[in-house]
Amino acid sequence: MNSNKKLLSAVVQNLLLVIYAIFALFPLIWMVILTFKPDTQMYTTTFVFNPTLDNYKEVLFNSDYVSYMIDSLIVSGGAVIVSVVAGVPAAYALARYNFPKKEDIAFQILSFKFAPEILVVLPLFMIFQKLRIYDTHFGLIWVYQLISMPLLIWVVRGYFEDISVEIEHAAQVDGYTWYQIFFKMLIPLIKPGLVSSALLAFIFAWNSFTFPLILAGTNVQPITVAITKFLGTDSAHYGQLAVAATVSALPAIIFALCIQKHLVRGLSFGAVKG
Structure with missing residues (x-):
């Protein structure tokens, strides 16, 4: 029974x-x-x-959809690369060094992620016009740091804090330089957190709408903005819109499947401290 x-x-x-x-x-x-x-x-x-x-043929072969996808890949991928290069050392500094107002600075960095994009997009529009980076890949990659870098810094900082500092001291005693310790010992140890945070940063950058809507024009059009072209003034092509939305979700899904081993471990064991 x-x-x-x-x-x-x-x-x-x-x-x-x-x-x-x-x-x-x-x-x-x-x-x-x-x-x-x-x-x-x-x-x-x-x-x-x-x-x-017919919807697939119209979107993929009879429109500029592929170029929109390429723009999104360049901007989102470039933003994540810049965030990793600049954010990992910043996360290490926040985890290892003690300096005045360290936690205030860390919280200020995190607050950039939660600030509404519309709050800063208009001043940024004027700055972009002055610097002549409006409607460029570089301009969007730069502004996407407000989306991707705070998340990456806080997640990776938690991983650095979980690594005992005695490991670094022992390696220094053995004659290793700081760069050897950082790249050969610490980076492999934080790989799960780095991979998971990089994927999340890529997804957030890929899904951004307000920044490319205001700060991009005809030369650079990420897919989140370009997809609205399938909504006509007199009628909406919902089949084509569904194709555009479905295909645009594939890069993040493929990326996640390729790194799922590190992703699951990173999301399971990573922790945000502070």
């Missing part, structure tokens, strides 16, 4: 989990379904329709 009850309980739990998974993923499933629906059947809610690839 006990074994039957356990089996029934397991079946019910798994069934409930499946139902919840379908409920949670249904918006994504419906978006993928819309990519195959023709415009004439777009407003029907049934699953019976004549599937077509």
Whole structure:
């Protein structure tokens, strides 16, 4: 009787989990379904329709969608690279060195992530015009540091704080230089946190809308802004819009699958301290 009850309980739990998974993923499933629906059947809610690839052909081959994706990859990837190069040493400094108002500076860095983008985008627009970096890849990579760097610094700082300082002292006694210790010992130890924070920074930069909307124009158009072109003035091409949204989600998904081993470990064991 006990074994039957356990089996029934397991079946019910798994069934409930499946139902919840379908409920949670249904918006994504419906978006993928819309990519195959023709415009004439777009407003029907049934699953019976004549599937077509016209939406994919129109978006991928008859528009500048690929160039928009390239712009997003350049800007988001460049922003993450700059954040890693500048943010990892900053995280190490905040974790290891004691100096006046260290925690205030760390909190100030973190506050940049939570500040509304619209709060600073208009002054930045004027600065970009003065510096002539408006509508450039460099300009967006620079401003995306407000999105990507605070997160990376705080996550990586927690990993540095978890590493015992005695390891560095022992390596110095053995004759290693600070650069050898940093790159050969510390970087491998923080790799899970670095990978997970870099992925999250990439996703946040990839999904940014306000900054590229105001600070970019015709030369640089990330996908989050360019995707609105599929909303016409008189009618909306929802099938093409669904294709654009579905394909734009693939880079982050592929990136996450490629580094899932480090990602799971980083998100499981990483901790934000302070």
